[in-house]
Amino acid sequence: MISRRSFLGAVAAPSLAAACTGPDLHRALQRAQGDPRGPEEVAADETFWREIQAAFPVDRSLTNLNNGGASPAPSVVQERLEHRLRISNDAPPYHMWQLLAPGREVVRQGLAREFGGDVEEFAITRNSSESLMICQHGLDLERGDEVLTTDQDYHRMLKAFRQRERRDGIVLRQVELPVPCDDDDVVVRRFADAITARTRLILICHVINLTGQVLPVAKVCAMARERGVPVLVDGAHAIAHFPFRIDELGCDFYASSLHKWLFAPMGTGLLWIRRDRIADVWPLFSALPEQDGDIRKFEEIGTHPVAIGLGIAEALAFHRGLGVERKLARLVLLRDRWVRELAPLERVRLLTDLSPGRAGAIATVQIEGVPTAPLVEHLWDRHRILCAGIRHRRFEGVRVSPSVYTTPAEIDRFVEVMTGIARNGLPG
Numbered sequence: 001m002i003s004r005r006s007f008l009g010a011v012a013a014p015s016l017a018a019a020c021t022g023p024d025l026h027r028a029l030q031r032a033q034g035d036p037r038g039p040e041e042v043a044a045d046e047t048f049w050r051e052i053q054a055a056f057p058v059d060r061s062l063t064n065l066n067n068g069g070a071s072p073a074p075s076v077v078q079e080r081l082e083h084r085l086r087i088s089n090d091a092p093p094y095h096m097w098q099l100l101a102p103g104r105e106v107v108r109q110g111l112a113r114e115f116g117g118d119v120e121e122f123a124i125t126r127n128s129s130e131s132l133m134i135c136q137h138g139l140d141l142e143r144g145d146e147v148l149t150t151d152q153d154y155h156r157m158l159k160a161f162r163q164r165e166r167r168d169g170i171v172l173r174q175v176e177l178p179v180p181c182d183d184d185d186v187v188v189r190r191f192a193d194a195i196t197a198r199t200r201l202i203l204i205c206h207v208i209n210l211t212g213q214v215l216p217v218a219k220v221c222a223m224a225r226e227r228g229v230p231v232l233v234d235g236a237h238a239i240a241h242f243p244f245r246i247d248e249l250g251c252d253f254y255a256s257s258l259h260k261w262l263f264a265p266m267g268t269g270l271l272w273i274r275r276d277r278i279a280d281v282w283p284l285f286s287a288l289p290e291q292d293g294d295i296r297k298f299e300e301i302g303t304h305p306v307a308i309g310l311g312i313a314e315a316l317a318f319h320r321g322l323g324v325e326r327k328l329a330r331l332v333l334l335r336d337r338w339v340r341e342l343a344p345l346e347r348v349r350l351l352t353d354l355s356p357g358r359a360g361a362i363a364t365v366q367i368e369g370v371p372t373a374p375l376v377e378h379l380w381d382r383h384r385i386l387c388a389g390i391r392h393r394r395f396e397g398v399r400v401s402p403s404v405y406t407t408p409a410e411i412d413r414f415v416e417v418m419t420g421i422a423r424n425g426l427p428g
């Protein structure tokens with residue numbers, strides 16, 4: 001259970017704590033602190049979640065089941081962001097750089113406290129892409145060196161390695177993972193079997209974006225460590241989605257977006273690098289030799305809205321108040337609500353293994369015989385239900401990702417529409 005002290009501890013500066021005083025939300029989160037019930041029981045308490053739903057000022061004339069793409073932020077995050085953007089415009093060199101910028105260190109401390117690691121190991125970036133590319137382009141690799149990943153990694157990250165192939169002559173190798181992926185040993189073995197004397201880096205998704213499948217990152221890291229291969233984890237969907245500590249995974253580099261499951265402002269991410277590896281990574285924006293071991297070298301990107309990164313503070317406070325176990329339990333409850341209804345239907349195939357620990361909010365479903373692109377288009381055009389269409393060389397389906405503000409009624413509407421399509425196909 002999370003104590004009131006640890007919730008408030010997420011925001012060191014009093015001005016940031018004041019951002020959480022939306023009365024209903026504040027009361028709901030306060031009550032949650034002393035709630036003796038377990039996460040599953042709270043997850044089913046609709047009265048509690050109604051207040052969380054109200055904390056997100058979203059358009060309820062549409063049903064957003066693509067929260068894996070990028071999430072709306074709750075009002076407490078959005079309002080403080082707007083306030084900081086407004087004051088930044090007064091006298092930017094003063095308001096932005098002198099008044100606001102020092103708050104980044106508070107954010108850094110909050111990230112370390114919440115996600116596990118030394119404060120000097122966390123850089124604040126704009127998204128996973130930036131964090132990952134810092135590592136993908138910043139590590140010294142020679143012609144013929146190999147980097148190893150899967151056939152289900154994010155397209156942009158594969159593109160980064162493809163560019164290094166063209167530019168530096170490195171070799172990208174990809175292992176094929178089963179779909180659904182229900183066996184940790186298979187994942188570890190496929191990576192292990194593909195390691196050669198030239199393997200210099202493994203890139204692995206913590207959560208595969210195509211299916212929401214959670215991969216056994218710690219096991220892959222343990223295997224790689226024995227063989228002396230560093231591991232870069234793409235945690236775009238993992239941070240604030242389910243409980244874990246980055247520094248306990250055994251990886252060398254960890255990247256995530258904070259505008260997904262932390263509900264921070266759009267354009268926020270983190271990069272964690274194990275202390276003794278920071279100096280091995282060149283920043284994308286050049287730094288001086290004396291900055292080699294300083295994680296802040298990755299943040300020198302020129303003038304940009306400081307307000308955006310500071311919004312992580314309110315998002316952390318909201319996240320802590322909610323509690324990651326309760327959050328995950330609610331996300332799983334919402335996911336299972338649609339899965340329970342759709343999975344037994346004929347022609348419906350689930351592409352995600354939903355055993356505990358192998359998936360959170362995100363799952364992908366295929367209706368055999370119904371092509372995904374027109375299905376996703378139909379959901380949106382006719383029903384204003386937003387889902388992500390997934391198309392991979394080996395599989396396709398509709399990726400569904402509810403969030404804490406999603407109502408059971410919204411899930412039921414989705415179920416109703418999908419059931420009709422599974423039974424009768426797409427209307428002509």
Ligand SMILES: Cc1ncc(COP(=O)(O)O)c(C=O)c1O
Nearest residue numbers: 127128129130154209234236257
């Ligand atoms: C697995 C994975 N990696 C990286 C990214 C890139 O995230 P961002 O666009 O926030 O940089 C995404 C985006 O959805 C993703 O799913």
